[in-house]
Amino acid sequence: xxxxxxxxxxxxxxxxxxxxxxxxxxxxxxxxxxxxxxxxxxxxxxxxxxxxxxxxxxxxxxxxxxxxxxxxxxxxxxxxxxxxxxxxxxxxxxxxxxxxxxxxxxxxxxxxx
Amino acid sequence: xxxxxxxxxxxxxxxxxxxxxxxxxxxxxxxxxxxxxxxxxxxxxxxxxxxxxxxxxxxxxxxxxxxxxxxxxxxxxxxxxxxxxxxxxxxxxxxxxxxxxxxxxxxxxxxxx
Numbered sequence: 001x002x003x004x005x006x007x008x009x010x011x012x013x014x015x016x017x018x019x020x021x022x023x024x025x026x027x028x029x030x031x032x033x034x035x036x037x038x039x040x041x042x043x044x045x046x047x048x049x050x051x052x053x054x055x056x057x058x059x060x061x062x063x064x065x066x067x068x069x070x071x072x073x074x075x076x077x078x079x080x081x082x083x084x085x086x087x088x089x090x091x092x093x094x095x096x097x098x099x100x101x102x103x104x105x106x107x108x109x110x111x112x113x
Numbered sequence: 114x115x116x117x118x119x120x121x122x123x124x125x126x127x128x129x130x131x132x133x134x135x136x137x138x139x140x141x142x143x144x145x146x147x148x149x150x151x152x153x154x155x156x157x158x159x160x161x162x163x164x165x166x167x168x169x170x171x172x173x174x175x176x177x178x179x180x181x182x183x184x185x186x187x188x189x190x191x192x193x194x195x196x197x198x199x200x201x202x203x204x205x206x207x208x209x210x211x212x213x214x215x216x217x218x219x220x221x222x223x224x225x226x
Contacts, residue, residue: 004156040218042218046215106155107155
């Protein structure tokens with residue numbers, strides 16, 4: 001199993017540009033989520049999904065959209081990038097609505113100029 | 114959400130036991146304590162979790178006080194590869210029955226040769 005994969009690893013955007021961060025898992029996990037990590041602030045939950053077709057907001061959802069058309073994929077869309085979205089983004093998955101161990105991807109380092 | 118308090122940094126000699134403390138005095142009765150670690154800028158890696166009993170696995174031991182207000186992660190024979198940021202996390206129930214991990218600031222553990 002590849003586990004949780006994320007692409008790209010690094011990305012630089014200009015303010016106002018849009019892009020999609022990709023996340024995929026091959027463990028048939030129901031639950032997938034997106035976190036962002038900023039210096040001195042730990043990880044904060046952006047959006048999560050408890051299964052295909054079901055998504056909801058986390059702690060810091062503004063400026064981000066998600067969808068879950070398949071069990072395997074959970075892309076995160078930045079609609080109009082802002083410098084405040086400069087961060088490292090991690091995707092995670094687990095079997096059962098997050099009650100089991102969550103497995104994290106390697107992260108995407110995003111810089112918005 | 115229950116919050117955790119950890120020392121910002123600790124040092125430990127290679128081969129010795131590393132004991133990482135965590136306070137979670139506002140934890141609720143059904144909230145689990147999880148420990149993850151993050152090596153360099155990789156995705157967080159699961160270590161261990163518990164509710165009220167002490168737990169042990171191949172990586173570490175988790176000691177939870179009887180009142181559940183604090184816990185200690187023990188790495189029995191620390192190696193240089195254990196140098197990382199260690200997060201003590203309370204898993205809280207979220208909407209739609211999902212769970213989320215509430216990350217704090219973590220403890221930066223340095224293993225010295």
